[in-house]
Amino acid sequence: MRILIVEDEKGLAETIRRGLTNEGFVVEVAHDGVSGLWAATENPYDVILLDLMLPLKNGYAVLKELRERKVWTPVLMLTAKDGEYDQTDAFDLGADDYLTKPFSFMVLVARIHALIRRGAPERPVVLTLGTLTLDPRNRTVRRGDTAVGLTAREYGLLHYLIRRHDQVVSKAEILDNVWDPAFEGGDNVVEVYIGYLRRKIDVPFGVHTLATVRGMGYLLSADKDAGAAARRSSER
Incomplete structure (x- = not known):
């Protein structure tokens, strides 16, 4: 299994390279965006580890x-980087995971093993769960035929x-992956936004897909009667 590391911190890149080599991977390293892009387009890899802040051409x-080159x-x-929407932006552009x-x-x-098992489906992929769809290309969400703002x-x-x-x-996982790492507020903000989201993707359509699991967190599942939900959506 071949891995490409595109990372300008040479010490970190070498540490990761040695560790992955010891795990049985064949690893190549590039230290800037231009050489990383060239390597990624000229050679086959199972996974690319791509830093965001790179010289010559950034990770985005x-x-x-x-x-764009398919x-x-x-x-x-x-x-x-501690930017508020870095993870969402990366996923929108076609990233598969984020650390x-x-x-x-x-x-x-x-995470690398999980990506290898998942493989590389052709993109962009519209994320679908029952009658709920999320299109990263234009950041749109629909429940059946109805757009959800x-x-x-x-x-x-919702993307997460x-x-x-x-x-x-x-809540901790959601804060780590959706909120700015520098966010200093309490984790009750997650509960507030779960409520906002539930009132937009569930309540108007008579479904209950975003559940609270007491003492553990939250669970998003497909609507049990997708056909009925779709009919309700088209009638609105």
């Missing part, structure tokens, strides 16, 4: 150009939940 630009290799973004530095090496390996934060929350559908996710 590299990722965008890869997808290179669908799974991309795991690595970054220390914020510093991260556990074992978590990195687990969401704020940027609500969209980021739909990618992890049928899994219970905790």
